[in-house]
Amino acid sequence: MAPCPAGDAEVRGFGVRKRRVKERMDDRTRQRQPLLDTLVGYMEARYEHLRALLERADTAGGGEVITLDGRAYERLWSRVDERRIRLGGKENVRVLDQTSGKHVNVAAAEDAAFFEWAIVEVLRHTGIRIEEALELTHLSVRQYQRPNGEIIALLVIAPSKSDRERVIPMSAELFSIAAAIIRRHTQDGRAIPLLPRYDPHERQASPAMPYLFQREIGTNQDVISPATVVNMLRRRCEELAERHPGFLTTCFTPHDFRRLFATELVNNGLPIHIGAALLGHLNLETTRGYVAVFNEDVVHHYQEFIGRRRNSRPSDEYRDVTEQEWSEFEEHFDKRKVGLGGCTRPYGTPCRHEHSCLRCPMLAINPKMLPRLDEIEEDLLARRARAERESWLGEVEGIDLTLALLRQKREETNRLARIAPVNLGIPSIQPTPATRRVRST
DNA sequence: TATTCATCTCCTGGGATAGG
DNA sequence: CCTATCCCAGGAGATGAATA
Numbered sequence: 001m002a003p004c005p006a007g008d009a010e011v012r013g014f015g016v017r018k019r020r021v022k023e024r025m026d027d028r029t030r031q032r033q034p035l036l037d038t039l040v041g042y043m044e045a046r047y048e049h050l051r052a053l054l055e056r057a058d059t060a061g062g063g064e065v066i067t068l069d070g071r072a073y074e075r076l077w078s079r080v081d082e083r084r085i086r087l088g089g090k091e092n093v094r095v096l097d098q099t100s101g102k103h104v105n106v107a108a109a110e111d112a113a114f115f116e117w118a119i120v121e122v123l124r125h126t127g128i129r130i131e132e133a134l135e136l137t138h139l140s141v142r143q144y145q146r147p148n149g150e151i152i153a154l155l156v157i158a159p160s161k162s163d164r165e166r167v168i169p170m171s172a173e174l175f176s177i178a179a180a181i182i183r184r185h186t187q188d189g190r191a192i193p194l195l196p197r198y199d200p201h202e203r204q205a206s207p208a209m210p211y212l213f214q215r216e217i218g219t220n221q222d223v224i225s226p227a228t229v230v231n232m233l234r235r236r237c238e239e240l241a242e243r244h245p246g247f248l249t250t251c252f253t254p255h256d257f258r259r260l261f262a263t264e265l266v267n268n269g270l271p272i273h274i275g276a277a278l279l280g281h282l283n284l285e286t287t288r289g290y291v292a293v294f295n296e297d298v299v300h301h302y303q304e305f306i307g308r309r310r311n312s313r314p315s316d317e318y319r320d321v322t323e324q325e326w327s328e329f330e331e332h333f334d335k336r337k338v339g340l341g342g343c344t345r346p347y348g349t350p351c352r353h354e355h356s357c358l359r360c361p362m363l364a365i366n367p368k369m370l371p372r373l374d375e376i377e378e379d380l381l382a383r384r385a386r387a388e389r390e391s392w393l394g395e396v397e398g399i400d401l402t403l404a405l406l407r408q409k410r411e412e413t414n415r416l417a418r419i420a421p422v423n424l425g426i427p428s429i430q431p432t433p434a435t436r437r438v439r440s441t
Numbered sequence: 442t443a444t445t446c447a448t449c450t451c452c453t454g455g456g457a458t459a460g461g
Numbered sequence: 462c463c464t465a466t467c468c469c470a471g472g473a474g475a476t477g478a479a480t481a
Contacts, residue, residue, distance in 0.1 A: 094458090105457075130447075225471060230448065255447065255478095447478070453471085461464085 032256050033263065035246050040120065042240055047117040050110040057093050057106050066095070073097055073104075115215055115224060116232050118181050123254055125174040127261025130226050130254035132157050138185075138192045138210035141178050142167075153178075181212050195223055229254055373410050377403065 049069055056066050060075040067073075073095040093106045122133050142154045153170040155178070170178065185192040192210035213224045233252045241247040380403055387395040 108457095226447080228470060253448070443481090445478100445480075447476100449476075450474090452473090455470090456468090458467085459465090461462105 031250055032252060033260055035244075035250060035252075036124070036260055038244055038246070039236070039240065039252060040124065043113075043117045043120050043236065046236075047110075047113040050106065050113045053095070054093060054106045054110045057095050071097065111215055112232075114184065115213060116236065118177055119213060119224070119229055119254075120233075120257070121177045122174070123257035124261060125171055125177070126155065126157075126168060127258045128157055129258065130229055133254070134211070134213050134224055134226060134229070136212045138182060138212065140212070141170075141182070178212070185210075185212075185214075226254070370410065373406060377406055380406070 053066070053068050053073060056068065057073065057075050060066055064075045065072055066075065076094040076096055095104050095106055097104055119133060122128070122136070123130070126133070136155070136157075140156045142156055153175045154167050155170050155174070156167050182192070192212070193214065194210055195214055211223045215224065230253060233254070237247045237251040380399055384396060384399040384403070387399060
């Protein structure tokens with residue numbers, strides 16, 4: 001098609017309309033940003049509540065009333081349950097929620113709540129598109145070894161919009177979520193079931209793969225569909241609206257987490273081209289479009305970044321990430337060294353759990369840290385013996401506490417190592433320039 | 442602007458349950 | 462054991478946003 005001449009009536013007003021659309025999306029993100037923590041907290045609390053309820057209702061007899069977090073539930077028992085047991089199965093754990101008067105299948109509700117929590121966590125920690133999230137498989141969780149021997153967990157995102165796969169380093173939180181999903185699927189010692197997934201865009205089913213977001217609905221094992229996630233988020237936001245007025249007019253969609261992720265990254269000082277690599281954008285303008293929410297901040301960061309780069313390489317603005325920049329990004333991990341090993345939280349994000357390294361999930365999952373734990377234990381035992389000789393009672397108590405945590409950590413590490421991809425025969429990868437660089441066109 | 446893709450919405454079907 | 466009903470996930474078309 002021939003290009004339209006400037007001033008053509010057909011394109012007049014197009015720029016204005018684009019700006020209005022952009023303003024609407026920015027406003028959407030601004031509205032949701034302060035609500036994110038509430039939503040995340042609610043999802044987590046809801047899962048914890050149902051998990052505890054399942055634990056207690058499972059052992060309760062029919063008619064027994066269970067009180068949990070101020071809510072009363074009556075354990076139900078029906079003829080169907082007896083029939084299921086007679087047929088060699090297990091009864092459904094159902095309760096009557098005495099507050100709402102509704103029947104709840106606790107086992108199903110707990111399972112749903114787990115995956116609801118997990119998908120929200122994955123979306124907000126990775127900023128990936130909903131389809132990419134649902135396409136994550138066991139094989140997407142990889143590791144690669146830095147030249148210094150350190151292992152970094154990576155998430156391989158299959159392409160959905162562009163045709164290039166991308167690899168993003170996993171934060172401690174993200175890895176613990178992935179491990180929780182894998183652990184849930186493999187808790188009875190079986191591998192993650194291989195399932196085909198229907199792709200609504202391609203209109204065809206994929207080959208059978210160990211999808212992470214799959215669950216049992218009735219007798220069917222199915223991969224969770226995008227519509228399910230949308231509906232789930234709407235239901236949860238509606239529930240929250242009863243207590244939190246902010247949710248009365250605001251509902252989250254999966255894509256909102258992506259906008260929030262992009263905004264947070266850039267506001268935390270991550271160079272925009274690395275942000276683009278993490279988000280899988282081919283064009284920096286796209287990333288800028290996502291994050292130009294807090295305008296002054298972003299413009300400031302962006303100008304500063306462009307300015308620095310102009311000084312060193314005046315004529316080459318939209319270039320690939322250089323080896324040096326990428327190493328700098330990687331070296332950031334080295335700056336996060338703590339007593340017991342390495343903390344691989346994302347670039348530019350502060351740790352909210354200061355002095356809690358022993359309980360940090362990232363520290364537990366790296367089996368390479370085990371010999372180091374042994375060394376530390378020896379050291380602690382020696383210090384304890386001395387403290388005891390000198391009758392420093394407070395010190396002995398403190399060391400005992402640390403020792404207990406350390407042993408718990410070791411046990412956890414061994415347990416996780418059995419299910420973590422590290423030991424599942426998944427090959428390590430060295431990312432090639434093709435998989436780790438920003439492409440600017 | 443053209444094209445691709447995300448989201449919404451409505452319909453269908455299957456599982457769970459209660460009651461006969 | 463059968464059937465009615467409810468609930469919810471999945472499928473697919475429609476609509477509009479995102480992207481190149």
